[in-house]
Each structure stands twice: as structure tokens, then as C-alpha cells.
Amino acid sequence: MQITAKPLSSVPFVSVDHMMKLVLGIGVERFLIELAGYIEDDYRRWQDFDKTQRVAAHSPGGVIELMPTSDGRFYSFKYVNGHPKNARSGKQTVAAFCVLADVETGYPVLLSELTILTALRTAAKSAVAARHLAPKGSRTMGMIGNGAQCEFQAIAFKAVPGIDTVRLYDIDPAATEKAVRNLAGSGRKVVPSRSGEAAVEGAQIVTTCTADKQHGTILGDNMIGPGGHINAIGGDCPGKTEVHPDILRRAEIFVxxxxxxxxxxxxxxxxxxxPVIELWQVVTGATRGRSGADQIALFDSVGFAIEDFSALRYVHDRITAGPFSERLDLVADPDEPRDLLGMLLRARARNEAAVPARRCNSQERLADVSDE
Amino acid sequence: MQITAKPLSSVPFVSVDHMMKLVLGIGVERFLIELAGYIEDDYRRWQDFDKTQRVAAHSPGGVIELMPTSDGRFYSFKYVNGHPKNARSGKQTVAAFCVLADVETGYPVLLSELTILTALRTAAKSAVAARHLAPKGSRTMGMIGNGAQCEFQAIAFKAVPGIDTVRLYDIDPAATEKAVRNLAGSGRKVVPSRSGEAAVEGAQIVTTCTADKQHGTILGDNMIGPGGHINAIGGDCPGKTEVHPDILRRAEIFVxxxxxxxxxxxxxxxxxxxPVIELWQVVTGATRGRSGADQIALFDSVGFAIEDFSALRYVHDRITAGPFSERLDLVADPDEPRDLLGMLLRARARNEAAVPARRCNSQERLADVSDE
Structure with missing residues (x-):
């Protein structure tokens, strides 16, 4: 029984399953390249966006946040939690979903999973930053932290600034083995390293993406010489950092x-x-990137709502045709907006006309409006 | 092809269609009575809730708002727009949906339409207020404004404080005719009135629920004598009011x-x-309701996040069994949280193993990770 009057206002929904199909259908590398293009476009018009602080609800076990933004044509918000203890019960510590809406009507135009998509947009965003900040001719990236984000970073960096060699280090060798296995056949040279120092030595780009939820010194001051680009991904909440403050003091910092x-x-x-520089100023050319070949550029990346907006916009453009979404009956569209009860009564009447002889069970029984 | 590893984290979704079935299955009146109970329970523990201002994104055509709240066990937020021009294109001027989440894990536990549900919770909430504020033995309600909210108010008020006669007036006679038609057979006496004055004269309860988006005087000072209860629903945004300020000055106001x-x-x-009184103070007994039989009590109702929370909580309890929801694959649950790319690669491998001889078309082709 489908009793809704007008399904015209249905909202496209990209499930986890759809997102996996979409990413595999497009190809991870091409997805990252195209998504980086969308992110860069939105950085270029950064000043068109409403930039609101996230709205957080804290509890003893974690935090739930809403992150809205808008460019005046589309509006998006992301729902995201952070619950470290979830790992104990096999749940994700961070889960996310998001909505894109049309500003002119206020109607949602896309509901999407955002766990997989966040991993991709984070890597694509790092590649955009590196394209503007890394030394020209960079070929080698050292990566410390080989968790879920690691391989996406490796693929995105080959795609955009031309990195073809990736050195990997993690305190857990199993994580490095996993990354080496996943990157096999991906067209880049992947070198497991015996230490963080070995991974970053001589690398033009250094990426830190560890998961430790505390102040750590993943990158010690003696590990970083002049002239490189540091892509600092893992330090992204109060109390969680990866880079020694002396490196920060030597570096030019972009946020x-x-x-x-x-x-x-x-x-x-x-x-x-x-002093720091917002990345959009470099992307638009309003300010320079690195000031010289001997400078250290450091991208202090925490994740921002506009990057999710870009990712949603990209997905919205890519699912217009194909098996990558379904339609959800999320927004009521009454046949007569002033007559919501009438819509219910007509639906009941249609249902009764359609199944006159059917015995309804108690749960499906369409009771009287005035039943008591 | 279903390629997600673990669908265990799927989220129940109540579509517009499901909501209509649920409301009809329970019965409109019983739904309103039970929902009023949930709302009253939450008013009773008002101080347990996080009460955040709504987060609004304004544009020339309207507004999009997020309304979060939490009682420490559940978290909810409502997405709602307000776009007056939508009516011209047959769209709803207000559309809404919402999410209920588990505070302990941060995982969403319910996604629901909220257009139909908002209409019901508004009526149920009005009935809760009237139960505490209306004169004892109230039998007659006069209603000015016979739009979508009108009949739900009429049904809710019979259910809770015992109103059995409803007098209706709208500047558009077709709206009144619609309400009379929808309320036929509902067990209450429904009297169309020739004017607002005729509708409210001698009524113990007066409900105003017009839709005009401006300062109006639906209720003039001479229309209201001592001792009644005014249920003012329609004035609910800046610039939109219904009640003459002289009535407000004579009344005891509850918000x-x-x-x-x-x-x-x-x-x-x-x-x-x-001076005004917050309704929860009356519900908990912390303060008196109306101070005397000759007083006018006025409930200045605008809609608040906790009422949506109560409505979600009610729906969540009622859909545990039955055909009133489906499951959405909204939150990724990787087989190994540190191995998101591996989850994609394994899904591709499973798919290839399952359909070895199948010719994929270009849109479904599962491309190489490193395709370029």
C-alpha cells in the first residue's frame, strides 16, 4: 500500500552501499581528482559562504555536532559524532551523514552517508593544499600513521601534485602492511619504513595522520629540515596534536x-x-603561498564544513543518472497544503477502496479518526 | 548488488507514507492523546534538557533552521524551512524532517518526516497547555483560522480537556467548509460561524491559528471577556502576530x-x-496556572524543539514492530574501521566473484582504483 498523494518531492538518498558503488564506479583516483576540483572551486569563492561555528552537544561519552554552511544557492549541514568508546563495541568512533538543500525553496535535494565521503574529501582537500604549498617537483611523500585515511592520501597525492613514491610508517606494523596491500597495483611506489624518521627523511611532503587522541609528538623538531611541506591531518580536536611546537614556530602555517x-x-x-594564513587566500591568489624554497609550509588541517559542502555538490552532480541513489519520501507534499487531515482521510479512503475485502491485522488496521 | 559489509547499523526511517499509515493505524485521536502524554512527560522534566537557540540560515526567499535538543539519553534535531513563495509553485511553505540519536554512541536511531508529525505535536501541545490553563469544565472552543492545523486542534481538544463543541471561522469560507467536512463523524459538534466574533462569543477556549505572515488583529480587544483561555498558535515568527496587544496586557501569559x-x-x-510564565513551571507545579476564574490565560505558542523531541520519542516507541518504517543504510560500519579502502576493495572483489560473466555498462562499471 502506497498512500502518499504526490511522490514528486522525494529526496535522493545515497546510502553507504550506493556511495561504495559510486566510488568504485568512478574509480577512487578519478573520484579524488574530480572532488579536489570541486573543493578548489569552492575555496576560490570562499567569501561567498556563510561560515558558522559548529553546534555541539557534549555528553560524558562524546559529542554530537551539526555543521551548517551555505553559498546562497545550496545549503548543507553535516551531522557528525565523536565517541571514542564506540570502538569497544565494534561501532565507528565517528559516523556522519549530511543533507544538501536548495536555498530558494528550502527543500532538501540530497541525503547522503558521509563516513566514506569524509575520508575522500579529506584526502582531496590535502591534495589541493599541497598543490598550492608543496615544493615544485615534489615526488616523495612520507606518511606517519597508516590508518583508514592513509591510502586515500597516497592516492590523492599521486593524482594531484605528482607524488609517485610513498613511504609508510605506523607504530603498528599491521597497519602499514594493510596500507601496502591496499596500495599494491595502484601505480605508485610504496615503501614500508622502519621508523618515522626513515619515512620522512628527504621527503618533500610529510603527512601526519595518526589517530591518537592526545598531544603527541609524531613529528619531532629534528625530523624536519628546511624546504618541505607538512600536511598535518591527525591533530583535529582540542587536546589532540601531532607536530612539535618548535616545527610550528619555524613553519609558515596555513589553515x-x-x-x-x-x-x-x-x-x-x-x-x-x-600569524597564520587561510588557505583560500592562497588559492585565490590574494596572498602568496610559501615565501621561499627554504621555508617549511605546514597545512594545519582540521576539516571544515565547506569541504563537506563541496563533496555533497560533487556527489549531487554525479548521481543524476545511474544506480547510485534511491528516492526517499521525506517531505510531505499534500495535495492541498491547507488540508493535511483531508490528505490522511483521502489516503484511508483510497486504501479501503483498493482492498475492500481484505482482513487487516491489528497493526495495519486503519482506525477511525475518532477511535477511542 | 548489495555490497555493504555490515548492515547492522541501519537506521529506521519513517517516510511520509509510513507516518500516514502510523497515524491512521493508531487513529488520529488516540495518536494525539498518547502524544500529549509524551509531551507532558517531557515538560515535567524540562530542566533535564539542553535548550539551544535555533541555528538559522537566512536568504532572500526564506530561512532554513536546525533545532537541536537533548535530554542526555537521546539527542534530536529538526531541519525546517520557511519559504512563503513556495506556495506559488505548489510546494509546502514549511517542510521538515528530523533525527533522533542515541547520546551514548552518537548513532542516529530514527530519521523521520516531520511535516505531518509537526501538525500533530502542535495540536497535542496546545491540548497539554489547555489542560493546565483552561477554565474547569470548558466545553466550547472558538477557532479563528481553519487551515491545516484547525482540525488537529479540534480533535486534540476533545481528547484532552473535554471540549465537545467547536465553532469555526475563516475569512475564506472554503477553508471552513473543508474543516467541517473533515470533522464530520468525529464525534464533536462543529458549528461554522459567520464571523470571528460569533465563533468566540461565550467560548471558554479561543484558538487562533491563521497563516497570515504579518501583524494582524485576529482577536480584537472587544472580542475577549474575562475568564477564558486563549490558545494563540498562529503568531510564531518575527512580524507575525494575531492578538491585539491590549488583550496581552490584560492576560496572564504562558510561553x-x-x-x-x-x-x-x-x-x-x-x-x-x-512578565510571563514558562509552561513547564505550571506542569511541574512549581508555579500556579491561572490565578483566578476571572483571569484570561493566554498560551503564546511558537513551537519548541523539546516538543519535536517528544514526538520523535513517541514515534520511536511506536514503530518498534509493524510496517511503519524501513531501514536505511545511512552510517558506514566497516568490517575493520582502520581499513576503509580495504572495505571498498573487498566489496569490489565480492561483486566480481558474484557476477564473473556479466557485461557491465559504463555507469555500473567498477573501475580500477587507479583508473585515469
């Missing part, structure tokens, strides 16, 4: 959205007036 | 959440320090 990065990024270790 | 009602309610016409 996404300063009010958020002051709280969540590596720069929470520095004075609140320490 | 949901004062910081929001100051901006959105009838009391936007009064000084910002005009």
Missing part, C-alpha cells in the same frame, strides 16, 4: 577557517595571535 | 521557552521585560 583551527588544530599549541 | 518566544511570539508586541 582552513581560523576561528575553528585555533581551537582544534596544531596551532592550539601556539599563542592565540600567532 | 514555551522565553528567549525564543520574545522574538517569535505574540509578546514581541510587548516590552521585553513584560
Amino acid at each position: 582552513e577557517y581560523l576561528p575553528q583551527t585555533r581551537i582544534e588544530g596544531e596551532i592550539q599549541q601556539l599563542a592565540t595571535d600567532h | 514555551e521557552y522565553l528567549p525564543q518566544t520574545r522574538i517569535e511570539g505574540e509578546i514581541q508586541q510587548l516590552a521585553t521585560d513584560h
Whole structure:
């Protein structure tokens, strides 16, 4: 029995299953390249966006956040939690979904899973930053932390700035083995390293993406010489950092959205007036990137709502045809907006006309409006 | 092809169609009575809730808002728009959906349409307020404004405080005819009135629920004598009011959440320090309701997040069995959380093993990870 009057207002939904199909259908590398293009486009028009602080609900076990943004044509928000204890019960510590809506009507135009998509947009965003900040001719990236984000970073960096060799290190050798296995046949040279120092030595780009939820020193001051690019992904919430503050003091620091990065990024270790540059200023050409070949550029990446917006916009454009979404009957579209009860009564009448002789069980029984 | 590893984390989804079935299956009146019970329970523990201001994104055509709240066990947020011009294209001016989540894990436990449910919770909430504020032995309600909310109010008020006669008036006679038609056979006496004055004269309860988006005087000072209860529903955003300020000055005013009602309610016409009482204080017994039989009690109702929370909680309890929801694959649950790319690769391998001889078309082709 389908009793809704008008299914015209149904909302496309990209499930986890659809997202996996979409990513595999497009190909991980091409997906990352195209998504990086969308992110870069949105960085270029950064000032068109409403930039709101995230709205957080804290509890003893974790946090639930809503992250809205809008460019005046589309509106998006992301729902995301952070619950470290979830790992004990086999659940994700971070799960996310999101909605894209049409600003002109306020109607949602896309509901999507965002766990897989966040992993992809994080890697694509890092590649955009590196394209603007890494030394010209970079070929080798050292990566410390070989968790879920690692391989996406490796693939994205080959796609965009031309990195063809990736050195991997993790305190857990099983994580490195997993990454080596997943990257086999991906067209880049993958070298497991015996230490963090070995992974980053001589690399033009250094990526840190560990998961430890505390102040750590993944990157010690003696590990970083002049002239490289540091892509610092893992330090992304209060109390969680990866890079020694002396490196931060030697580096030129680039961030996404300063009010958020002051709280969540590596720069929470520095004075609140320490100078940094927002990446959009480099992307638009409003300011220079690295000031010289001997400088260290450091991208203090924490994740920002506009990058999710870009990812949603990309997915929205790519699912217009094909088996990568279904339609959800999420928004009521009454046949007569002033007559919501009438819509219910007509639906009941249609149902009764359609199945006059059917015995309804108690759960499906369409009771009287005035039943008591 | 279903390639997701573990569908165990799927989220129940109540579509518009499901909601209609659920409401008809339970019966509109019983639904309203039970929902009023949930709302009253949550008013009774009002101080347990996080009460956040709504997060609004304004645009020339309207507004999109997120309304979160939590009682420490569950978290909910509502997405709602307000776009007056939508009516021209046959769309809803207000459409809504919402999510209930488990605070302990951060996982969503319910996604639901909220257009039909909002209409029901608004009526149920009005009935809760009237139970505490209306004169004892109230039998007759006069209603000005016979749009979508009208009949739900009429049904809810019979269910809770015992109103059995409803007088209806709308400037559009077709709206009144629609309401009379929909309420036929509902067990209450329904009287179309020739004017607003005729509808409210001698009624113990007066409900205003017009849709006009401006300061109106639906209820003039001479229409209201002593001793009644005014249920003011329609004035619910800046610039939209229904009740003459002189009535407000004579009445004892009750509100949901004062910081929001100051901006959105009838009391936007009064000084910002005009005394009012939050309804939860009356429900808990912390303060009296009406101070005497000759007083006018006025419930300045604008809609608050906790009422949506109550409605979600009710629906969540009622859909545990039965055909009133489906499961959405909204949150990724990787077989190994550190191995998101591996999950994709394994899904591709399973798919290839399952359909070895199948010719894929270009859109379904599962391309190489490193395709370029």
C-alpha cells in the first residue's frame, strides 16, 4: 500500500552501499581528482559562504555536532559524532551523514552517508593544499600513521601534485602492511619504513595522520629540515596534536577557517595571535603561498564544513543518472497544503477502496479518526 | 548488488507514507492523546534538557533552521524551512524532517518526516497547555483560522480537556467548509460561524491559528471577556502576530521557552521585560496556572524543539514492530574501521566473484582504483 498523494518531492538518498558503488564506479583516483576540483572551486569563492561555528552537544561519552554552511544557492549541514568508546563495541568512533538543500525553496535535494565521503574529501582537500604549498617537483611523500585515511592520501597525492613514491610508517606494523596491500597495483611506489624518521627523511611532503587522541609528538623538531611541506591531518580536536611546537614556530602555517583551527588544530599549541594564513587566500591568489624554497609550509588541517559542502555538490552532480541513489519520501507534499487531515482521510479512503475485502491485522488496521 | 559489509547499523526511517499509515493505524485521536502524554512527560522534566537557540540560515526567499535538543539519553534535531513563495509553485511553505540519536554512541536511531508529525505535536501541545490553563469544565472552543492545523486542534481538544463543541471561522469560507467536512463523524459538534466574533462569543477556549505572515488583529480587544483561555498558535515568527496587544496586557501569559518566544511570539508586541510564565513551571507545579476564574490565560505558542523531541520519542516507541518504517543504510560500519579502502576493495572483489560473466555498462562499471 502506497498512500502518499504526490511522490514528486522525494529526496535522493545515497546510502553507504550506493556511495561504495559510486566510488568504485568512478574509480577512487578519478573520484579524488574530480572532488579536489570541486573543493578548489569552492575555496576560490570562499567569501561567498556563510561560515558558522559548529553546534555541539557534549555528553560524558562524546559529542554530537551539526555543521551548517551555505553559498546562497545550496545549503548543507553535516551531522557528525565523536565517541571514542564506540570502538569497544565494534561501532565507528565517528559516523556522519549530511543533507544538501536548495536555498530558494528550502527543500532538501540530497541525503547522503558521509563516513566514506569524509575520508575522500579529506584526502582531496590535502591534495589541493599541497598543490598550492608543496615544493615544485615534489615526488616523495612520507606518511606517519597508516590508518583508514592513509591510502586515500597516497592516492590523492599521486593524482594531484605528482607524488609517485610513498613511504609508510605506523607504530603498528599491521597497519602499514594493510596500507601496502591496499596500495599494491595502484601505480605508485610504496615503501614500508622502519621508523618515522626513515619515512620522512628527504621527503618533500610529510603527512601526519595518526589517530591518537592526545598531544603527541609524531613529528619531532629534528625530523624536519628546511624546504618541505607538512600536511598535518591527525591533530583535529582540542587536546589532540601531532607536530612539535618548535616545527610550528619555524613553519609558515596555513589553515582552513581560523576561528575553528585555533581551537582544534596544531596551532592550539601556539599563542592565540600567532600569524597564520587561510588557505583560500592562497588559492585565490590574494596572498602568496610559501615565501621561499627554504621555508617549511605546514597545512594545519582540521576539516571544515565547506569541504563537506563541496563533496555533497560533487556527489549531487554525479548521481543524476545511474544506480547510485534511491528516492526517499521525506517531505510531505499534500495535495492541498491547507488540508493535511483531508490528505490522511483521502489516503484511508483510497486504501479501503483498493482492498475492500481484505482482513487487516491489528497493526495495519486503519482506525477511525475518532477511535477511542 | 548489495555490497555493504555490515548492515547492522541501519537506521529506521519513517517516510511520509509510513507516518500516514502510523497515524491512521493508531487513529488520529488516540495518536494525539498518547502524544500529549509524551509531551507532558517531557515538560515535567524540562530542566533535564539542553535548550539551544535555533541555528538559522537566512536568504532572500526564506530561512532554513536546525533545532537541536537533548535530554542526555537521546539527542534530536529538526531541519525546517520557511519559504512563503513556495506556495506559488505548489510546494509546502514549511517542510521538515528530523533525527533522533542515541547520546551514548552518537548513532542516529530514527530519521523521520516531520511535516505531518509537526501538525500533530502542535495540536497535542496546545491540548497539554489547555489542560493546565483552561477554565474547569470548558466545553466550547472558538477557532479563528481553519487551515491545516484547525482540525488537529479540534480533535486534540476533545481528547484532552473535554471540549465537545467547536465553532469555526475563516475569512475564506472554503477553508471552513473543508474543516467541517473533515470533522464530520468525529464525534464533536462543529458549528461554522459567520464571523470571528460569533465563533468566540461565550467560548471558554479561543484558538487562533491563521497563516497570515504579518501583524494582524485576529482577536480584537472587544472580542475577549474575562475568564477564558486563549490558545494563540498562529503568531510564531518575527512580524507575525494575531492578538491585539491590549488583550496581552490584560492576560496572564504562558510561553514555551522565553528567549525564543520574545522574538517569535505574540509578546514581541510587548516590552521585553513584560512578565510571563514558562509552561513547564505550571506542569511541574512549581508555579500556579491561572490565578483566578476571572483571569484570561493566554498560551503564546511558537513551537519548541523539546516538543519535536517528544514526538520523535513517541514515534520511536511506536514503530518498534509493524510496517511503519524501513531501514536505511545511512552510517558506514566497516568490517575493520582502520581499513576503509580495504572495505571498498573487498566489496569490489565480492561483486566480481558474484557476477564473473556479466557485461557491465559504463555507469555500473567498477573501475580500477587507479583508473585515469
